Amino acid sequence: xxxxxxxxxxxxxxxxxxxxxxxxxxxxxxxxxxxxxxxxxxxxxxxxxxxxxxxxxxxxxxxxxxxxxxxxxxxxxxxxxxxxxxxxxxxxxxxxxxxxxxxxxxxxxxxxxxxxxxxxxxxxxxxxxxxxxxxxxxxxxxxxxxxxxxxxxxxxxxxxxxxxxxxxxxxxxxxxxxxxxxxxxxxxxxxxxxxxxxxxxxxxxxxxxxxxxxxxxxxxxxxxxxxxxxxxxxxxxxxxxxxxxxxxxxxxxxxxxxxxxxxxxxxxxxxxxx
Numbered sequence: 001x002x003x004x005x006x007x008x009x010x011x012x013x014x015x016x017x018x019x020x021x022x023x024x025x026x027x028x029x030x031x032x033x034x035x036x037x038x039x040x041x042x043x044x045x046x047x048x049x050x051x052x053x054x055x056x057x058x059x060x061x062x063x064x065x066x067x068x069x070x071x072x073x074x075x076x077x078x079x080x081x082x083x084x085x086x087x088x089x090x091x092x093x094x095x096x097x098x099x100x101x102x103x104x105x106x107x108x109x110x111x112x113x114x115x116x117x118x119x120x121x122x123x124x125x126x127x128x129x130x131x132x133x134x135x136x137x138x139x140x141x142x143x144x145x146x147x148x149x150x151x152x153x154x155x156x157x158x159x160x161x162x163x164x165x166x167x168x169x170x171x172x173x174x175x176x177x178x179x180x181x182x183x184x185x186x187x188x189x190x191x192x193x194x195x196x197x198x199x200x201x202x203x204x205x206x207x208x209x210x211x212x213x214x215x216x217x218x219x220x221x222x223x224x225x226x227x228x229x230x231x232x233x234x235x236x237x238x239x240x241x242x243x244x245x246x247x248x249x250x251x252x253x254x255x256x257x258x259x260x261x262x263x264x265x266x267x268x269x270x271x272x273x274x
Contacts (some may be wrong), residue, residue, distance in 0.1 A: 034211020
């Protein structure tokens with residue numbers, strides 16, 4: 001149990017995932033960047049005692065990248081399994097992060113694995129792999145960030161059991177930041193207040209919101225002794241925008257939320273000993 005990555009359950013997602021796994025159902029997870037989707041899958045794979053293959057999807061990812069290809073070595077050609085094929089053979093959990101970013105030919109590969117056939121045809125070798133009961137296919141994407149050209153087709157979505165993720169409520173998110181970084185509660189709560197103020201700007205001035213992941217980064221820097229304002233700029237503001245005017249506006253919010261009495265004392269290293 002000590003090797004299971006920390007994850008704070010919110011709305012029964014652990015129970016739903018376990019039911020899907022036990023009934024050999026594929027899972028689709030929807031949610032914004034940095035809200036805990038990947039950590040959740042890592043937690044569940046460890047909890048269930050299964051190997052995990054995580055694939056970060058991108059524009060150049062092809063079906064061959066997932067399934068495998070013939071390679072040349074020592075003067076001969078040999079077959080090399082891709083991560084999806086390895087996961088099927090091993091009865092692992094295969095997680096495709098931001099699946100809609102991959103090329104469209106990957107969908108053809110996933111369809112027979114995500115219905116009652118649970119098979120992986122490998123055309124280049126003539127094999128047809130039957131997925132063992134332990135194998136599970138999990139995909140994720142961020143619906144709010146996709147355009148019309150990169151949405152997931154209904155015919156694909158409806159092959160999955162689905163759940164939606166969002167940023168945790170303030171109490172839960174405070175606990176997550178403290179657990180991940182050992183930062184003091186007061187600082188964690190101020191970071192949450194900052195995040196909530198920045199998240200109001202979503203869909204107005206920012207493409208993405210301040211994620212839980214970025215808050216953890218900021219808390220980590222503060223805990224190590226970096227000035228909180230500088231930490232928030234490096235870990236939250238700069239990753240959110242490249243526009244100078246937007247960065248300047250966000251920094252005004254940071255200063256309003258973070259410049260308090262503890263700013264000068266509470267997180268300075270060894271302050272009590274000085």
